[in-house]
Amino acid sequence: MSCTQTIMDYGLRSLGYGERLLPRSDFTLCQQFTLIGSGLIWNVYFGVIALAAGFFLATALALGKGARPAIIRKPSEWFIFVFRGSPLFIQFFFAYFLFLSLKSVHPVFDPFSSAWAGALVVLFFNTAAYSAEIFHGALKSIPRGDVEAANAYGMSGWPRFRRIIWPTMLRLAWPGYTNEAIFLFHATTLVFFSGFPAQQQKGDALYYARYFADQTFNPFISYPILAFYFILLTLAIIGLFGLVNRRLNRHLPPEQRRKIRLRPNLIR
Amino acid sequence: MFSFCTDPATLSDLPWMACYLTTGKHLNFYWAFGTVLLLLAITAPAALAFGFAGATAARSRFVPLSLLGKTYIAIVRGVPDIAFFLFFVIALDQGIEYLKHQMVCPDWDQPIRQGNDFIVCQAAKVPLGNAAQWVHKTYSFFVAAFTFAIVFGAFAANVLYGAMRAVPRAQLETAEAYGMSHRQTFWRITVPQMWVYALPGLSNLWMVLIKSTPLLFLLGVEDIVYWARELGGSKTPRFTDYPHGDWRMWYFLVLLVFYLAFTRVSEVVLDRIMARLTLGQATTGGESQRRAQA
Numbered sequence: 001m002s003c004t005q006t007i008m009d010y011g012l013r014s015l016g017y018g019e020r021l022l023p024r025s026d027f028t029l030c031q032q033f034t035l036i037g038s039g040l041i042w043n044v045y046f047g048v049i050a051l052a053a054g055f056f057l058a059t060a061l062a063l064g065k066g067a068r069p070a071i072i073r074k075p076s077e078w079f080i081f082v083f084r085g086s087p088l089f090i091q092f093f094f095a096y097f098l099f100l101s102l103k104s105v106h107p108v109f110d111p112f113s114s115a116w117a118g119a120l121v122v123l124f125f126n127t128a129a130y131s132a133e134i135f136h137g138a139l140k141s142i143p144r145g146d147v148e149a150a151n152a153y154g155m156s157g158w159p160r161f162r163r164i165i166w167p168t169m170l171r172l173a174w175p176g177y178t179n180e181a182i183f184l185f186h187a188t189t190l191v192f193f194s195g196f197p198a199q200q201q202k203g204d205a206l207y208y209a210r211y212f213a214d215q216t217f218n219p220f221i222s223y224p225i226l227a228f229y230f231i232l233l234t235l236a237i238i239g240l241f242g243l244v245n246r247r248l249n250r251h252l253p254p255e256q257r258r259k260i261r262l263r264p265n266l267i268r
Numbered sequence: 269m270f271s272f273c274t275d276p277a278t279l280s281d282l283p284w285m286a287c288y289l290t291t292g293k294h295l296n297f298y299w300a301f302g303t304v305l306l307l308l309a310i311t312a313p314a315a316l317a318f319g320f321a322g323a324t325a326a327r328s329r330f331v332p333l334s335l336l337g338k339t340y341i342a343i344v345r346g347v348p349d350i351a352f353f354l355f356f357v358i359a360l361d362q363g364i365e366y367l368k369h370q371m372v373c374p375d376w377d378q379p380i381r382q383g384n385d386f387i388v389c390q391a392a393k394v395p396l397g398n399a400a401q402w403v404h405k406t407y408s409f410f411v412a413a414f415t416f417a418i419v420f421g422a423f424a425a426n427v428l429y430g431a432m433r434a435v436p437r438a439q440l441e442t443a444e445a446y447g448m449s450h451r452q453t454f455w456r457i458t459v460p461q462m463w464v465y466a467l468p469g470l471s472n473l474w475m476v477l478i479k480s481t482p483l484l485f486l487l488g489v490e491d492i493v494y495w496a497r498e499l500g501g502s503k504t505p506r507f508t509d510y511p512h513g514d515w516r517m518w519y520f521l522v523l524l525v526f527y528l529a530f531t532r533v534s535e536v537v538l539d540r541i542m543a544r545l546t547l548g549q550a551t552t553g554g555e556s557q558r559r560a561q562a
Contacts, residue, residue, distance in 0.1 A: 085531035087479040090523050093493070097500070097517035193486070219358065 003030040014038040014202050022201055022211065029221075032212050036225050039205035040233070045116075046188040046204075050123035051181055057128035059166075062135035076132070083129030088122075088187055089194055095122045096195030115196035123191075127184045134180060138173035139165070171248040178241040182234050205229060288510045297495040301526065303409070304481045304492060311416040311477065316470075318421025323428035337425070344422030353483055356415050365393065405490070412487040420477055427469035432458055434465040464545045464553075471538040478530055496520055 009019040011034055023031050064076030083091070099112040111117040142165060150156075150164040170177075189206040192198050198207050205226055212222035249257040272279070273287035288294070325337030365388045369376065373389035390396075395403045435458050443453040485493040500516030546553040 081532075082528060085475075086524050086527040087482045089482040089485075090493070090520060090527060093496075094517065094520035094524050097514070097520055101514065101517050 003028075003034075006030050007034050010034045011038055012041075014041050014204070014208075016200060016202050020200075024215075027212060027216060032208075032222055032225055035208040035212075036205050036222065037229060039203055039208040040229050042115075042191075042202075042204035043185060043188045043233070046120055046123055046191060047181075047185040049120060050127050050188075051184055053124050054127035054131055057124070058131035058135055061128060061132035062139055062169075065132065065136045066139050079125075080129045080132050080136075083126050084133060088126055089190060091122050091126065092119065092190060092194035092196065095119075114199065115191055119191040119196050123184065123188065126187070127180065130180050130184075131177060134173050134176040135169060137176075138169045141172055142168045167248065174241070174245050174248055178238065178245070181241060182237055185233055185237065186230065284510075288512075291510065293495070293499055296490075297492065297499055300490065300492045300495050303489065304484070307409070307413055307416065307481060307484065308477065310413045311420060312474065314413070314417035315420035315424050315473075315477070318417055319424025319426075319428050322421060322425030323432060326425065326429050327432060341422050341425050341429070344419055353415060353419070353486060356418065357411055357487055360411055360415065408487070409489055412484055412489055415487070416477070416480070420473060423473055423476075424470065427466050427473065428462065430469070431462040431466035435461045461549070464542075464549050467538070467542050467545055471534075471542075474534060474538070475531060478527065478534065492523055492526075496523055 006028070007030075010023075010031065012018055013022070013035060015038075022035070061076045061079060064072045065080065067073050067076075095118060096113065099109055099118050102109040103113050112121065146164055146168055147160075150160045155164065189204060192203045192207045198204075201207075201211075203211075209222040209226040213219040216222075272283055273290075279287065322337050322340050325333050326341060328334045328337065369388040372391045376389050395407050439457055439461060440453055443457045448456065482491070482493050484491040496519035497516060500514065500519035502514045503511050505511040542553075543557070546557055548554055548558075
């Protein structure tokens with residue numbers, strides 16, 4: 001069987017298209033690359049949507065944590081503490097079983113007991129909490145002169161936030177936020193490791209890598225392939241976020257620009 | 269556990285709960301919390317020791333030693349998290365068995381790697397095939413603890429390396445002016461002063477360490493995640509005296525609360541340590557403490 005045939009058969013296997021049965025024996029490198037790559041679709045799906053939606057919630061939470069009235073500040077602080085203070089692994093388990101029990105209460109919760117919605121919600125809240133902490137730190141380190149200058153121009157409220165505070169906050173937070181994005185993508189591999197089941201063997205990249213490692217008793221091929229894909233993904237993220245970083249910093253003299261530095265992180 | 273627990277089916281809610289929560293399996297569940305704490309108690313100092321060794325090695329003026337320290341830090345920090353935990357345990361296990369195999373069975377003629385299988389002689393199995401159950405459990409626990417220590421040691425080494433360099437140059441110059449040797453300067457000036465610079469990084473690391481303990485589950489240790497899944501699943505009257513529905517949600521809620529409480533307590537304690545360490549240091553924190561007292 002040629003490699004193009006394999007790609008046709010298994011390229012979208014993780015979404016349920018193509019060949020139904022996974023290969024059982026005589027695994028070729030092409031099969032491993034194709035299936036693990038196909039699983040990567042899920043990692044990208046979880047990562048992109050959680051990050052995009054989490055960005056807005058994170059901004060709201062960061063502002064909430066910086067707000068004076070306790071009625072806004074306390075809930076934001078608690079939200080951030082709950083999601084940053086406990087292991088993501090346990091959050092996944094808890095959310096899965098929670099959605100499982102809610103399912104019997106109302107059919108609205110049906111989709112949440114499967115990974116595409118349930119795990120996405122957890123990742124969304126989780127990345128929102130982590131990003132909110134980064135944004136909050138940036139919000140606190142906005143130079144006082146910037147805000148005073150805005151005041152002097154007669155800006156206040158929404159225009160001041162949109163044109164001065166928010167861009168400055170993003171500029172200061174961006175290197176940390178890039179790091180957060182990278183490790184959110186790494187964290188998506190935990191989805192099928194915890195409670196959420198992979199129906200009809202539609203799993204993510206780590207799921208297929210594990211499948212091959214279990215079938216061949218040889219972890220030294222499929223895991224490096226997985227690592228290879230994740231390195232590519234990380235480089236893509238760094239490239240993309242680097243472009244945004246350039247835009248955010250475009251008004252500054254070159255020596256004042258903040259560079260993105262990769263800071264390796266452990267599990268969350 | 270209690271005397272009234274002989275026939276749980278007849279009990280009302282509260283005593284039923286008391287009996288249910290003190291069954292043998294639940295006691296194992298409570299012990300598993302002890303396992304997590306024990307893991308932290310062993311790993312934290314071990315990782316700090318690895319970190320200190322790594323950082324001093326990386327700073328060494330003897331080039332091979334410094335390269336060794338820097339490689340250790342770079343490799344472990346560069347490899348993704350789970351991959352290291354999944355890999356290293358297998359590699360360590362096979363490495364130990366291979367070394368023991370070389371010592372115990374020198375006249376073994378078959379290859380050790382046969383295709384996908386890793387085969388050593390029976391006498392070289394670690395632990396031995398006929399060893400008691402608790403030996404196996406203890407062994408896998410210590411392999412896990414060692415893996416944690418190696419990984420977190422590299423991160424600690426990085427923090428300590430930065431902290432040693434953050435000690436103000438003037439302090440070291442003063443020590444040299446007093447005629448202290450290199451070694452004396454290191455132990456009497458650098459090491460006591462570096463902690464205040466290292467503590468923010470180390471406390472961050474401690475929080476991450478707490479949050480990574482559920483990985484024990486992946487390493488095959490019967491930890492709290494294992495027991496929560498085991499005990500929470502729905503039970504029919506056929507197999508147990510205490511039938512109940514799917515309670516896994518509540519068990520994981522308990523775990524969530526346990527971790528949150530642990531994190532909170534750690535935060536408070538670490539804040540206090542930070543305040544204590546900042547006392548009298550040549551930093552802005554120390555300066556503001558001095559002002560507050562004056």
